[in-house]
Amino acid sequence: MYLMDSYIFSLYLFIGYTTIMLSPYLLYNFWAHLVCVVMGDSDSKTALWLTHSTPQFPLRRDVAGFWPSNGNDNAQTFMCVSLRYDDLKHNIRALPFDYDLPEDFHKELRDAELSPWRRSVLLTVAFTYFSLFSNANAWFILCAEGDLYLQLADHLKSDIKVQTWGRQKERTRNVQGKDHDVINIDEVKTDVGEWEKCNDHSKWAVTTSQNVHWTCIGDSNRSPSQSERPGGALCIKSKGVTDIFKGFINDWEGKGVKGSTAAAGSSNSKVACTPEDTSDDEDMDIDSD
Known part of the structure; x- marks a missing residue:
């Protein structure tokens, strides 16, 4: 502390x-x-x-x-x-x-x-932090408007799976992008506990395409209200980190559905928030979405 x-x-x-x-x-x-x-x-x-x-x-x-x-x-x-x-x-x-x-x-x-917000993608630099990781690992910070995670997928040139708050009434479903897909995670399982989307407020994304090893910790959820304001993510290029986060994923939207149907928002997940759980007010109390 x-x-x-x-x-x-x-x-x-x-x-x-x-x-x-x-x-x-x-x-x-x-x-x-x-x-x-x-x-x-x-x-x-x-x-x-x-x-x-x-x-x-x-x-x-x-x-x-x-x-x-x-x-x-x-x-x-x-x-x-x-x-x-x-x-x-x-x-x-x-x-x-x-x-x-x-x-x-x-x-x-x-x-x-006092600098005004620049209403465009702010990608500044790719950092290498010798104090934390080997010089083979790169960092970057992405700030953008719109669907942050779709832009991450495009920038990283990979399909991604995304964990965000699941209680929005208008939570953005899976997206089949022009070149890459964004798939919502519905359930996370770790050695210390399991969390479904209804009680998991974490925000992160991991690449899933072959030989692309990026993990991003974000600050935005996936909903229309989120897309109207800038959001950001801090990303690290590391196969070890990516493998760990992939291992957390226990269920996702469209699991078991092949091809474009899964990416277009079809869901056969066992995870569903009940109506009383689904509330924009909850997000307003804790992060306005």
């Missing part, structure tokens, strides 16, 4: 992105859907990028109220990546709802605080 609390000191940069209008610091009249935290230390020249699926986290810059009360209700995903301090200027040009930038921070980072 030390790193999460350390932003209160003057040497640290803190910027939070979210979907919910919680703070008077919000500068623009549209909503982004970037649920992440960026922290930087100007002395050590290091930074952390945390992307996750928990709505309203961090709730506020208050240690006592840092974690939202509803954060324990459903399954969530977190990915924390270390990067160079200088890389922040490429990655934080989005929509902050809360921030703490000391006056002595580098000018380009303070300028990034």
